[in-house]
Amino acid sequence: MMRVLARLRSGLAALQWRDFALAYARCPFCGPSIFVRINRDETGVRCLRCAASAVHIAMGWALSAQCLDLAQSDACEFSARGPLVAYLQRCARSLKVSEYFADLASGQMRDGVYFEDMQRLSYADASFDLITHTEVLEHVPDDTLALAELHRVLRPGGYLLFTVPLFDSENTVERAYLRDGAIEHLLAPSYHRDPLRGGEGILAFRDYGRDILARLRAVGFAAPSLYVAPQKIPWISHSRIVVIAQK
Numbered sequence: 473m474m475r476v477l478a479r480l481r482s483g484l485a486a487l488q489w490r491d492f493a494l495a496y497a498r499c500p501f502c503g504p505s506i507f508v509r510i511n512r513d514e515t516g517v518r519c520l521r522c523a524a525s526a527v528h529i530a531m532g533w534a535l536s537a538q539c540l541d542l543a544q545s546d547a548c549e550f551s552a553r554g555p556l557v558a559y560l561q562r563c564a565r566s567l568k569v570s571e572y573f574a575d576l577a578s579g580q581m582r583d584g585v586y587f588e589d590m591q592r593l594s595y596a597d598a599s600f601d602l603i604t605h606t607e608v609l610e611h612v613p614d615d616t617l618a619l620a621e622l623h624r625v626l627r628p629g630g631y632l633l634f635t636v637p638l639f640d641s642e643n644t645v646e647r648a649y650l651r652d653g654a655i656e657h658l659l660a661p662s663y664h665r666d667p668l669r670g671g672e673g674i675l676a677f678r679d680y681g682r683d684i685l686a687r688l689r690a691v692g693f694a695a696p697s698l699y700v701a702p703q704k705i706p707w708i709s710h711s712r713i714v715v716i717a718q719k
């Protein structure tokens with residue numbers, strides 16, 4: 473409990489006592505649990521046992537729906553801590569974790585955490601049975617390069633599961649480009665909260681639409697699909713979507 477409260481410390485600044493609530497529900501990572509809501513924002517809902525957010529919980533349901541044999545899976549996740557990492561550490565045969573630091577090269581380490589640039593991974597071809605990431609791809613300047621790299625390091629038959637903010641539109645809207653090391657904005661810059669770096673947050677290069685599936689097919693994924701997570705999280709009325717692709 474103390475550990476979870478410590479994790480929620482940054483969120484406590486956003487605590488609205490009149491919205492504070494507890495509810496019983498099932499967490500895909502820890503089973504029967506109590507959920508806490510600290511404000512009306514979706515990001516204010518957490519599993520009290522493992523601190524999983526709505527995004528993590530959708531990933532958890534998507535993972536269990538795939539019936540993957542995690543005990544026989546070498547996994548790769550593009551964050552270094554949090555409930556999804558803890559779950560994969562517990563259940564997968566092996567797990568590589570990494571974070572993104574703009575000033576390092578893939579495979580380098582800082583404070584005990586490996587760096588990986590999704591556009592130039594340090595991993596060998598066919599290294600993993602499962603790759604996961606949450607709310608990362610929209611921040612990668614060249615997502616075609618990144619998806620091709622993820623395809624390269626997956627084993628044949630391996631799964632890629634991830635979330636991005638997915639908009640109810642046919643086409644992805646490009647918001648910015650990286651050209652010769654400089655960012656060119658096509659639309660007003662949109663920054664997403666970044667617990668690792670703080671500040672103004674991290675730039676979203678695009679708002680994804682349903683054509684994200686075509687982007688996956690273009691780099692070689694055969695039948696990518698959108699998994700609609702069941703609405704099992706208290707207070708959250710809409711379903712979250714997880715992108716699933718198999719090599």
Ligand SMILES: [Zn+2]
Nearest residue numbers: 499502519522
């Ligand atoms: Zn949990």
